[in-house]
Amino acid sequence: MVALAQTPPSAERLRAIDGFLAESWADQARHDERLRRIAVEVRFDRGVAHLTGEVAEAADLRLVRDLVGRLAGVYGVWDRVRVAGRDPVVVDLGCGGQKQYPTNLGLDIFPAPGVDAVADLSGSLPLATDSVDALFAVHILEHLIDFLPLVDECHRVLRPGGVLHVMSPWWGHVNAVADPTHVRLLDVQTFKGICGQRPPGTPRWYPLHAGCDGASIFADLTPLPPGADPPTPTHLARFFD
Numbered sequence: 001m002v003a004l005a006q007t008p009p010s011a012e013r014l015r016a017i018d019g020f021l022a023e024s025w026a027d028q029a030r031h032d033e034r035l036r037r038i039a040v041e042v043r044f045d046r047g048v049a050h051l052t053g054e055v056a057e058a059a060d061l062r063l064v065r066d067l068v069g070r071l072a073g074v075y076g077v078w079d080r081v082r083v084a085g086r087d088p089v090v091v092d093l094g095c096g097g098q099k100q101y102p103t104n105l106g107l108d109i110f111p112a113p114g115v116d117a118v119a120d121l122s123g124s125l126p127l128a129t130d131s132v133d134a135l136f137a138v139h140i141l142e143h144l145i146d147f148l149p150l151v152d153e154c155h156r157v158l159r160p161g162g163v164l165h166v167m168s169p170w171w172g173h174v175n176a177v178a179d180p181t182h183v184r185l186l187d188v189q190t191f192k193g194i195c196g197q198r199p200p201g202t203p204r205w206y207p208l209h210a211g212c213d214g215a216s217i218f219a220d221l222t223p224l225p226p227g228a229d230p231p232t233p234t235h236l237a238r239f240f241d
Contacts, residue, residue, distance in 0.1 A: 008214035018044040051079035076218040088133035094140035127157040155203035192240035210239040
């Protein structure tokens with residue numbers, strides 16, 4: 001359980017943690033035969049793992065995501081990895097002028113440099129069903145009174161195996177209330193509700209990763225198809241109370 005008095009790591013400690021994570025991953029890659037044929041580079045930035053490169057099939061990317069996400073100190077696993085020669089379709093929601101990767105498609109309600117299409121994120125996304133490999137919702141959910149319709153739209157547009165990356169201020173940090181345009185408070189537990197406690201018939205999610213660094217919360221979610229088994233209690237216990 002996250003303590004209310006949790007202090008975010010200093011910049012110096014975050015750099016040290018990134019160094020530790022890089023060494024740990026390099027050691028694992030040397031000793032895990034499954035990784036020797038996979039050409040994926042892993043870089044750590046403030047506890048977020050960034051994956052680049054190319055894999056022959058989606059199962060290879062899932063393996064790397066899973067193994068990187070198991071390292072202690074990783075808050076999220078973000079990637080721009082080509083699969084079977086195809087560039088991923090990656091969309092930044094509410095990006096403003098700051099995309100997570102320059103080649104992402106940027107959507108925002110206001111036009112700005114970096115915004116490729118103007119869209120009201122509280123309504124339907126102007127994206128085809130099963131057309132996107134990854135969605136970034138970085139510092140956007142806290143601006144929406146009801147963000148569940150957007151989460152449902154993300155479920156619709158993601159391809160099977162796609163990932164929704166969320167980053168928002170943690171409710172216990174001053175950043176959550178310092179911005180008067182923030183209308184929702186979020187916690188890691190919020191994503192337990194999204195993944196396991198929604199009404200029957202609503203889109204369901206599987207948590208790949210979730211965590212908090214004392215200032216921000218992170219979650220990587222992948223859509224569950226209709227009829228799929230829900231996350232097990234043991235898997236949910238990895239991230240949630």
